[in-house]
Amino acid sequence: MGTVPPVCDFGWKAVDATLPGVDGEAHRIFDHAGPNGLVVAFICNHCPYVKAVVKRIVRDAEDLKAHGVGFVAINSNDAGSHPEDSFPRMQEFAAAHRFSFPYLHDEDQSVARAYGAACTPDFFGFNGRLELQYRGRLDASRKEADQPGLRRDLYEAMTLVARTGEGPREQVASIGCSIKWK
Template sequence: MAERPPVCDFGWKAPGFSLVGVDGKTYTLDELKGPKGTLVGFICNHCPYVIAVIDRIVRDAAALVQYGVTTVAICSNDATTHPDDSFENMKTFAKVHGFTFPYLHDESQAVARAYDAMCTPDFFGFNADLELQYRGRLDESGREPAGANVRRDLFEAMKLIAGTGHGPEDQTPSIGCSIKWKAA
């Protein structure tokens, strides 16, 4: 079932974390923080919404580096009920799609809960002070192929944040599959 997270709560501070990446290293938010901004994206390996846009996510993450923005992706899905999202499959997914950013495993789901992540993909764009300035979609294409003239909402928002410290007032929520939560 498709989920839509709420629009940006401007100024909300990014919760810290310490998670293992597909490269075997442990990363903290403080280590990953970009000089002009930080993009935290909750994704997974099996979601058709993520699969449809993953190459655009990788493209935009690489392009944002020149603006001082770093990107980190986090998978929080329950791999017991969704084995495609296992840590081993995360490694393969990152390699196949040429990730140039850390892909972290939130096995306990504590980070997804701290961020109130709702879907995959769910994007959180922070300024240099780790204050939330964007919580919206990648672009208007959803699960469809992107046309040549599709506005790159996330990319443009992160460029604005890198330049001004503030995100756009007009934001459209992301849409995607719900986070696959563990049974209580």
């Protein structure tokens, strides 16, 4: 059964942290913000919801660059209980799916707790002032394969944020596997 996060808390300020990336470098989250915004996505390797949409996550992250919106993904799952979410497996997952954005490891789960992340995937979309404007789904597919004409909720919301600084008032929550807490 999927977990559904709460609705968008408009204006909530993003939390910064420095986390190790799959590229072997330390990454400060705010360093990846674009002039018009930032998406912080909580994902993992094992979740069937993430696996179903990972190609579209990569596509949308790439497409949002043209709108001045940065993107980072964070894995906060307990790798002790879910070995597929270990750091070495994160490196494999990012390479296999050709991530063009940092994939960061939140081993102590402090960043997930600071954001109130609930599931994977869980998307937090911030404007250029790093104020929350979107907390919703990627699209309507859930765990299903991509379908022609599927509305790109995250992409459309973040292009609106890039243009106006404000997200849509109507948002559909993401759904996914719960964060695997220690």
